[in-house]
Amino acid sequence: MKFTAQTTGIIEMTVPNGNCVQPVVFMKVCLLGRLSYLTFHVVGRVLCQLEPCGAVEVDQAVKAAKLAFGYWSKMSGMERARVMIEAAHIIESNREEIAEMEVVNNGKSITEARLDVDSARLCIEYYAGLASTLAGQHVQLPGGSFAYTRREPLGICVGIGAWNYPFQIAAWKSAPALACGNSMVFKPSPVTPVTAVMLAEIYAKAGVPEGLFNVVQGGQETGSLLCQHPDVAKVSFTGSVPTGQKIMEMASKGVKPVTLELGGKSPLLIFKDSDLENAVRGALMANFLSQGQVCSNGTRVFVQKDIMPEFVKEVVKRTQAIEIGDPLLESTRMGALVSRPHLDKVLSFVDRAKKEGATVLCGGEPYVPSDPKLRGGYYMTPCVLGNCTDDMICVKEEIFGPVMSVLPFETEDEVLQRANDTSLGLAAGVFTRDVRRAHRVVEHLKAGSCFINNYNITPVEVPFGGFKMSGIGRENGQVTIEFYSQLKTVFVEMGDVDSLF
Numbered sequence: 058m059k060f061t062a063q064t065t066g067i068i069e070m071t072v073p074n075g076n077c078v079q080p081v082v083f084m085k086v087c088l089l090g091r092l093s094y095l096t097f098h099v100v101g102r103v104l105c106q107l108e109p110c111g112a113v114e115v116d117q118a119v120k121a122a123k124l125a126f127g128y129w130s131k132m133s134g135m136e137r138a139r140v141m142i143e144a145a146h147i148i149e150s151n152r153e154e155i156a157e158m159e160v161v162n163n164g165k166s167i168t169e170a171r172l173d174v175d176s177a178r179l180c181i182e183y184y185a186g187l188a189s190t191l192a193g194q195h196v197q198l199p200g201g202s203f204a205y206t207r208r209e210p211l212g213i214c215v216g217i218g219a220w221n222y223p224f225q226i227a228a229w230k231s232a233p234a235l236a237c238g239n240s241m242v243f244k245p246s247p248v249t250p251v252t253a254v255m256l257a258e259i260y261a262k263a264g265v266p267e268g269l270f271n272v273v274q275g276g277q278e279t280g281s282l283l284c285q286h287p288d289v290a291k292v293s294f295t296g297s298v299p300t301g302q303k304i305m306e307m308a309s310k311g312v313k314p315v316t317l318e319l320g321g322k323s324p325l326l327i328f329k330d331s332d333l334e335n336a337v338r339g340a341l342m343a344n345f346l347s348q349g350q351v352c353s354n355g356t357r358v359f360v361q362k363d364i365m366p367e368f369v370k371e372v373v374k375r376t377q378a379i380e381i382g383d384p385l386l387e388s389t390r391m392g393a394l395v396s397r398p399h400l401d402k403v404l405s406f407v408d409r410a411k412k413e414g415a416t417v418l419c420g421g422e423p424y425v426p427s428d429p430k431l432r433g434g435y436y437m438t439p440c441v442l443g444n445c446t447d448d449m450i451c452v453k454e455e456i457f458g459p460v461m462s463v464l465p466f467e468t469e470d471e472v473l474q475r476a477n478d479t480s481l482g483l484a485a486g487v488f489t490r491d492v493r494r495a496h497r498v499v500e501h502l503k504a505g506s507c508f509i510n511n512y513n514i515t516p517v518e519v520p521f522g523g524f525k526m527s528g529i530g531r532e533n534g535q536v537t538i539e540f541y542s543q544l545k546t547v548f549v550e551m552g553d554v555d556s557l558f
């Protein structure tokens with residue numbers, strides 16, 4: 058199977074055999090299949106049709122992962138690290154090809170897709186570095202007896218991904234899982250099925266045992282089959298809150314641990330003493346990456362009243378200057394949204410905001426690029442909404458599109474109370490020059506990932522994840538090792554058994 062992205066934006070896909078099932082990658086590609094899954098967001102055309110994996114394929118993938126786990130879990134951390142580093146090298150040398158395919162897969166700009174590929178590579182490198190450091194503890198007990206702990210893998214882990222960062226999510230889940238000695242069956246979103254398969258091919262080429270990282274294609278039925286499979290030890294999920302709740306429920310039947318990376322409606326607090334230039338840049342980073350389809354986006358931008366006019370003027374000017382269009386072009390900063398229904402949903406949020414009294418300061422319209430080949434794509438102009446109040450739908454619900462709501466505030470106490478008034482708690486940000494205020498505010502913000510004087514940066518060395526309904530567990534950082542391994546305690550008696558009987 059070969060996908061070719063051409064710079065013209067036209068995609069040619071060749072599948073040598075109509076229905077190709079590879080031994081490691083359980084990806085069924087059928088040009089005349091039952092489900093139309095893969096759409097080229099840039100031009101709005103269906104690229105190919107994929108058949109979802111059913112119980113048979115899911116079972117095949119789990120069996121392959123079980124076999125591979127037998128080999129992989131017995132290798133030393135150093136040996137696993139060597140293979141993972143090789144995978145990272147392969148990603149590095151194929152950066153452009155993977156990034157171009159991510160553009161086709163998702164619709165985001167090539168500039169951002171490259172950064173996603175880098176983040177995936179760095180994550181694999183980081184966990185390769187940690188693989189050889191996994192160790193237990195030795196505890197001295199009375200009479201020369203002792204105990205030790207072993208950090209062991211969980212077994213077969215399932216990864217289920219969302220469509221906004223397809224390659225990066227597959228790497229963020231598989232890297233810590235593999236470093237700890239687990240195997241993984243990964244299901245990408247049916248909307249963006251391609252680049253997880255590339256990652257599987259890269260791991261295979263790097264030398265992981267056959268079946269260590271498998272990709273199964275499909276939607277919620279395939280996902281449910283994975284979560285309910287008795288041989289699966291853990292589920293790591295990225296996606297919406299309602300699906301996360303279902304996954305937790307399914308996993309609870311087998312008392313399986315879950316990692317849940319869910320949605321957000323994050324606040325960004327801009328105080329009057331901020332460096333305005335940086336605050337404006339931060340607000341754009343908090344809202345318009347990946348066409349606004351980012352879980353951690355700071356979509357509720359609270360601005361201290363005194364600086365509201367200048368902030369709004371500058372933010373609108375910069376938003377209007379964002380270049381929209383062919384995401385394969387170097388100059389493009391905003392590509393296409395992921396699907397027609399999603400674009401319609403985002404636009405309907407803007408309509409409802411207008412009806413509720415918000416003012417559209419810019420954008421919020423469908424965008425038709427001048428290039429005729431892009432006319433069917435799912436583009437819109439990035440939007441800034443003014444005159445917003447906390448009770449509006451656009452301020453309360455996750456829009457998952459390029460729509461920023463700007464809200465005025467007066468005092469620190471007031472804005473903290475309003476910022477925390479949500480059932481979600483993925484991220485939050487504060488812009489101020491007052492270092493004491495910055496740390497005081499962050500201490501009170503109820504969110505898992507907080508930013509001071511920046512927004513939406515996620516170095517792989519630091520944990521990422523949510524408070525409240527935004528999730529459970531963390532991705533990235535050292536702590537994630539704990540979410541992909543378990544401790545075994547071994548007691549060693551050096552004397553006689555002191556029996557009570």
Ligand SMILES: NC(=O)c1ccc[n+]([C@@H]2O[C@H](COP(=O)([O-])OP(=O)(O)OC[C@H]3O[C@@H](n4cnc5c(N)ncnc54)[C@H](O)[C@@H]3O)[C@@H](O)[C@H]2O)c1
Nearest residue numbers: 218219220245246276277280281296297300318319320352
């Ligand atoms: N916190 C994070 O790190 C993070 C990152 C990216 C996206 N997200 C969130 O993801 C959402 C957008 O992504 P989406 O639309 O793909 O989410 P979604 O919940 O619709 O789907 C996510 C994945 O779950 C699968 N799925 C759906 N129903 C399932 C079921 N019953 N059992 C098992 N699997 C099932 C889907 O096929 C897909 O692979 C947003 O809410 C966004 O905030 C969170």
Ligand SMILES: C[N+](C)(C)CCCC=O
Nearest residue numbers: 222351352353513514515
């Ligand atoms: C790398 N970003 C932009 C912070 C995205 C993290 C994943 C959430 O959607």
